[in-house]
Amino acid sequence: MLDAVAAEWAKLRTVRSTYIVLGVALAFTGVGVLVTWQAVTLWDGLSPERRARFALSDITALTSWVAGLCLAIMGVLAVTPEHRTGMIRTTFAAMPGRRTVLAAKAGVVGAVSLAAGLAITFLTLFGTRLVVGDRPIAGHRTAIAHELPELLARAGLITVYALLGVGLAVLLRSTAAAIVSIVVPWYPLPMLLGLLPDPWGKRIAAFVPDALPGQIAGHGSNTSSVYGDLLPPAAAAALMVAYAVLPLWLASSVIQRRDA
Numbered sequence: 209m210l211d212a213v214a215a216e217w218a219k220l221r222t223v224r225s226t227y228i229v230l231g232v233a234l235a236f237t238g239v240g241v242l243v244t245w246q247a248v249t250l251w252d253g254l255s256p257e258r259r260a261r262f263a264l265s266d267i268t269a270l271t272s273w274v275a276g277l278c279l280a281i282m283g284v285l286a287v288t289p290e291h292r293t294g295m296i297r298t299t300f301a302a303m304p305g306r307r308t309v310l311a312a313k314a315g316v317v318g319a320v321s322l323a324a325g326l327a328i329t330f331l332t333l334f335g336t337r338l339v340v341g342d343r344p345i346a347g348h349r350t351a352i353a354h355e356l357p358e359l360l361a362r363a364g365l366i367t368v369y370a371l372l373g374v375g376l377a378v379l380l381r382s383t384a385a386a387i388v389s390i391v392v393p394w395y396p397l398p399m400l401l402g403l404l405p406d407p408w409g410k411r412i413a414a415f416v417p418d419a420l421p422g423q424i425a426g427h428g429s430n431t432s433s434v435y436g437d438l439l440p441p442a443a444a445a446a447l448m449v450a451y452a453v454l455p456l457w458l459a460s461s462v463i464q465r466r467d468a
Contacts, residue, residue, distance in 0.1 A: 212309055212311075215302075215312070216286075216309075216315075216316040217316050225282070225285045226285075229285070232274075232278050233324060237328050240268070240332045241335040244264065244335075244336040247345075248339055248345070262345065262346065265347060267336050268336070268359065269362070272329050272421075275328045276369040276417075279321040279366050280372060280387075281387060281390075282320075282370060283373025284374070286316075287377035288377050288382065288383040306463045310456070310459060310463055314371055317371065320370075321366055321369075325367055337352075357426075358422060358424070358425035361448070362421045365420060368451050369417070371452040374455075374456065375458065376390065378459035378462065379458060379462060393417060394417070398434045410438070411438055414436030419435030419436060420448045423441065423443075
């Protein structure tokens with residue numbers, strides 16, 4: 209198993225696409241800080257009455273949302289190029305245990321994505337807090353300890369997206385098909401669910417991946433978004449784990465029976 213992990217780590221760190229997607233995800237943290245700086249500049253020029261009505265959305269939710277897609281693409285690209293080039297046959301010839309290869313690939317991708325997710329969420333948090341300073345802007349008054357559960361859940365969701373990318377890539381063996389399968393629940397589906405009549409849109413939207421961190425934290429942060437707030441924290445956490453585990457479980461079954 210350790211040899212398989214070392215091999216998959218070597219593959220992941222020696223391809224350019226890994227650094228590109230990680231770079232885009234980390235760069236968007238800077239975008240989040242710039243958006244906060246622009247909002248703060250606007251707030252400074254407002255009258256006291258308008259300042260009282262001014263609110264700034266959670267920028268961490270935005271940067272982790274983008275990072276989720278980036279790391280999902282990294283998960284897909286950890287699998288599909290080997291199928292496209294035929295190198296997967298060499299991998300299986302060197303390591304006949306196909307489930308071991310899949311477990312090693314998922315472990316490496318999961319570890320990298322978790323580290324990236326934690327870095328992105330906390331860099332965004334501290335970067336935006338530094339820009340806001342002591343200004344009493346709505347949405348940035350809560351203590352960091354209060355926000356910690358949702359921050360950790362968002363970092364976990366980034367990891368889930370990456371593992372979902374690995375699982376779908378093994379099942380579909382197509383870069384385009386796997387990425388499209390991830391993008392649909394990432395963006396278009398929540399928007400379409402928002403068009404459904406109440407309360408069905410919010411109820412169904414509570415089950416999409418990006419609705420889960422807010423429900424795990426239990427702060428009611430989904431109330432003013434397109435996502436629902438239906439699930440208790442334990443159920444939301446279990447569903448988040450299922451989004452990662454179920455595709456990998458199906459992939460482990462398929463990879464045993466299918467030709468490389």
